[in-house]
Amino acid sequence: MITAxxxxxxxxxxxxxxxxxxxxxxxxxxxxxxxxxxxxxFTQGFGRGLGVTEQxxxxxxxxxxxxxxxxxxxxxxxxxxxxxxxxxxxxxxxLLDDRSVALIEWGDEAAPVLPAEFLRVRIEFGxxxxxxxxxxxxxxxxxxxxxxxxxxxxxxxxxxxxxx
Amino acid sequence: xxxLGIETSCDETAAAVVxxxxxxxxxxxxxxxxxxxxxxxxxxxxASRAHVEVLNPVVAEALVEAGVEVPDAVxxxxxxxxIGALLVxxxxxxxxxxxxxxxxxxxxxxxxxxYASLLEDPDLELPLVVLLVSGGHTMLIEMVDHGRYxxxxxTIDDAAGEAxxxxxxxxxxxxxxxxxxxxxxxxxxxxxxAFPRSMLNEGYDFSFSGLKTSVVRYVKAHPAVDTAxxxxxxxxxxVDVLVAKARRAAFDLGAPGICLAGxxxxxxxxxxxxxxxxxEDGRRSFVPSRAMCTDNAAMIAAAxxxxxxxxxxxxxxxxANPNLKLRVV
Numbered sequence: 341m342i343t344a345x346x347x348x349x350x351x352x353x354x355x356x357x358x359x360x361x362x363x364x365x366x367x368x369x370x371x372x373x374x375x376x377x378x379x380x381x382f383t384q385g386f387g388r389g390l391g392v393t394e395q396x397x398x399x400x401x402x403x404x405x406x407x408x409x410x411x412x413x414x415x416x417x418x419x420x421x422x423x424x425x426x427x428x429x430x431x432x433x434x435l436l437d438d439r440s441v442a443l444i445e446w447g448d449e450a451a452p453v454l455p456a457e458f459l460r461v462r463i464e465f466g467x468x469x470x471x472x473x474x475x476x477x478x479x480x481x482x483x484x485x486x487x488x489x490x491x492x493x494x495x496x497x498x499x500x501x502x503x504x
Numbered sequence: 505x506x507x508l509g510i511e512t513s514c515d516e517t518a519a520a521v522v523x524x525x526x527x528x529x530x531x532x533x534x535x536x537x538x539x540x541x542x543x544x545x546x547x548x549x550x551a552s553r554a555h556v557e558v559l560n561p562v563v564a565e566a567l568v569e570a571g572v573e574v575p576d577a578v579x580x581x582x583x584x585x586x587i588g589a590l591l592v593x594x595x596x597x598x599x600x601x602x603x604x605x606x607x608x609x610x611x612x613x614x615x616x617x618x619y620a621s622l623l624e625d626p627d628l629e630l631p632l633v634v635l636l637v638s639g640g641h642t643m644l645i646e647m648v649d650h651g652r653y654x655x656x657x658x659t660i661d662d663a664a665g666e667a668x669x670x671x672x673x674x675x676x677x678x679x680x681x682x683x684x685x686x687x688x689x690x691x692x693x694x695x696x697x698a699f700p701r702s703m704l705n706e707g708y709d710f711s712f713s714g715l716k717t718s719v720v721r722y723v724k725a726h727p728a729v730d731t732a733x734x735x736x737x738x739x740x741x742x743v744d745v746l747v748a749k750a751r752r753a754a755f756d757l758g759a760p761g762i763c764l765a766g767x768x769x770x771x772x773x774x775x776x777x778x779x780x781x782x783x784e785d786g787r788r789s790f791v792p793s794r795a796m797c798t799d800n801a802a803m804i805a806a807a808x809x810x811x812x813x814x815x816x817x818x819x820x821x822x823x824a825n826p827n828l829k830l831r832v833v
Contacts, residue, residue, distance in 0.1 A: 375674055376717030380661055398662045398713070400670070401640035402514065403586055406827065420679075429554075431588055469721065 342476040342490060344497035345466060351497075352378050352463075352472055353385030358493045359461075359476070360389025362486055363441045365411050368455055370447030373463030378472055379445045382463060386443060387413045399445070403430060406440075417445040428453055457482045459490075507812070508575035508600070509805025510563065512555040512593030513585025513613045514640070518801035519563040521570035525809035526623060530569035531795075531802040534558045555592040563596070566801070574604045577817070579808020582610035583828025584640075590824035598820050607817035609808040613799075614641060614830055615651070617765040619810065620796040620803035629760040629788070635750040635778070638766035639665035639680075642746075644708045644753050645830065647763070651814045653830045656753055657708025664742055665768045667712040671719050671738055675731050685735045686771050692736030697722060697729075699741040701748075708749055715741055739773055747777045754787055761788035770797040 346352040363369075369386070371379045384396045391410035399405040399417040407413045414435045421427050427450045436442050436455065444450055448460075457480025464473045476494065478484050491498070506529065511518040520531035534554075567573070580597030583590060594610070601608035618634050633656075634645040642659040662670070665682060672681020677688065699718055702711040719738050723729060754762050764778050775791050782789035796803060811818075 374720070375670055376713070376720045380713065384661075395658070395660055397659055398666055400666050401638070401663060402584070404826070429588070430586070 342494055342498060344474045344476065344494045346472045346474065346497060347468075348470045349378060349381045352381050352474075353388065355474065355494065355497050356382040356385025356387075357389035358496075359490070360386045360441075362489045362493050363390065363411065364482075365438050365440065366436065367441045367482075368436060368447075368458040369441070369443045370451065370454070370458050370460050371443060371445045371463070372448045372461070374465065377463040377465060379463060382461065382474075383413075383415055383443050383445070387415075390441060404435065406435075412440040414440045414442040415445075416442060416447075418450050419446045421449075424450075424453055456480050459483050505576045505809065505812075506570070506572055507577045507579050507609075507805040507809045508563070508566065508572075508597075509611075509801040509803070509808055510559070510578065510580040510593045510597045511613070511616070511799060511801040511804045512559065512589050513581045513583070514589060514799060516799040517555045517558045517562050517593075518799065518804075519559075519566035520801035520805050521566055521572055521575060522623075522802050522805035522809065525619070525806045525813075528623065528802045528806075529572070530566045531800055532562050532566045532569065533798075533800055534562050555589055559592055559596055563600075575606065577601070577607045577609060577808065577812060578604070579609045579611050579804050579811070581613045581616065581804050582818075582822060583612065583825035585613060585826060587824060587826045590826065594822075594824045602820065607812060608820060608822075609811050610818040610822040611804045611807045611811060612828055612830060613804075614643070615653075615811075616803040616807045618645075618647065618763065619807040620800070621763045621765045621769070621790045621792040623796060623802070623806055624793065625790055631757055631759045632761050632763050632790070633750055633754045633757060633759045634763045634765055635746060636765045637664045637746060637768035637774070639663060639669065639768075641766065642710050642712070644710075644749055646753070646757055646759070648833050650810050651831060652833045654833055655830060657710065657749070659710040659712060661711050661713035662716060664710070664712055664746065665766070667716050667742060668739075668768065668771075670716055671735075674720055674723070675734060677731075677735075682768060682771060685739055686773070688732050689736040689739045689773065692730065692732030692734070694736040694740035696733035697737040699737050701741055701745050704745055704748055708753055710745060710749070712742065739771070743771070743774045743777050746774060747781050750778065751781050751785065754782075754785070759787070761790060763790035765792060765797075767798045770794045 669681040677684035
């Protein structure tokens with residue numbers, strides 16, 4: 341588990357963009373965090389890191405939004421879903437193909453019906469209003485093998501020092 | 505000309521018959537009818553499986569109510585929305601059009617919301633500024649002509665309707681949150697808490713994510729706060745920004761009218777504030793009836809009729825497109 345600290349929404353976006361440099365096609369990222377923690381903000385940065393140029397907005401209502409990039413970003417939000425069957429009905433396995441990276445907000449709820457390998461990112465409020473603490477945990481072999489790359493990508497935010 | 509409209513882009517399965525883009529002859533929305541009792545089917549909540557199971561009875565009901573055996577055309581939402589959900593309605597509409605040998609026309613869901621507002625009052629002076637606010641979208645659009653648009657701005661994070669839902673859920677008011685906040689806000693003081701008016705004076709884009717976060721933060725810091733005051737103050741912050749930007753757009757473009765559309769158009773304060781602003785500025789306001797604000801198929805049938813007039817039928821290989829954009833000039 342890597343713990344990283346950000347100081348602003350832009351900082352959280354930058355972290356997301358850096359994390360995306362470690363992503364490969366077929367990856368799944370599960371995002372969790374309280375309302376207003378910055379899940380969509382993180383995703384905006386992550387998308388930028390994948391080469392997405394379209395404006396990324398919250399997928400809560402639409403449930404799934406896809407954006408073309410170097411790798412296609414599949415942005416899912418299961419906030420409104422109350423039963424696992426509804427998540428299965430979304431056809432997530434079909435969305436998780438080998439040209440895409442899927443980022444699933446409130447994804448912990450969906451974990452039982454998802455692939456066994458994923459990156460878990462949990463965002464918490466920090467001390468100051470715009471501070472956030474991100475807990476990043478690789479689950480499964482594919483992400484486990486990239487633990488060192490993840491450490492490297494997030495170095496700026498794990499050392500505790502201010503940004504240059 | 506009677507057009508059958510079919511809408512399956514998100515949660516609702518809906519069918520309707522509308523005459524000449526203006527007169528709603530029938531309008532059936534699955535969540536509003538007791539299909540279980542009448543047809544013995546189940547009505548699951550979300551996603552495509554639900555649409556498959558209720559579409560046929562909903563279409564049959566719309567045709568029976570309208571006293572129509574074969575409509576003159578079939579319109580369906582082709583996007584934006586969930587691909588699995590869209591495909592159900594689009595495939596059904598194409599099959600029906602083929603069997604009945606009548607034109608098929610694909611409709612943009614966002615355009616449908618716009619026509620919901622124009623149903624009762626379709627005699628437009630263009631350009632028209634459209635403020636489209638729903639659970640999934642918040643957009644400011646210039647309607648240059650029927651079927652011709654220019655996107656002026658949109659949300660850069662959360663849609664306004666989503667902010668309503670999430671704040672309502674956080675305050676323990678249940679889902680959907682729009683009507684709950686609308687009602688509770690009547691008992692609260694809209695000036696009690698000075699929530700931020702994000703990007704009020706910056707361009708035509710919107711941002712509601714920061715407002716949502718500041719509501720959460722305020723309630724955490726003031727647990728004893730009157731929930732009605734939070735609801736009223738939050739609603740006022742959203743409405744202030746929406747109306748100010750629509751008003752400014754109309755001024756900048758010299759548009760003679762502003763049209764309110766989408767699910768959030770059902771909000772009392774937003775309706776009143778927009779009508780008042782238009783009255784003050786000497787502009788016409790177009791506000792949809794409350795029943796037409798949320799997803800329905802009458803708006804799709806109406807938009808389909810207008811599209812048939814301007815562009816003719818859509819080819820039968822028109823795909824469902826989850827990321828469909830408005831056609832811009």
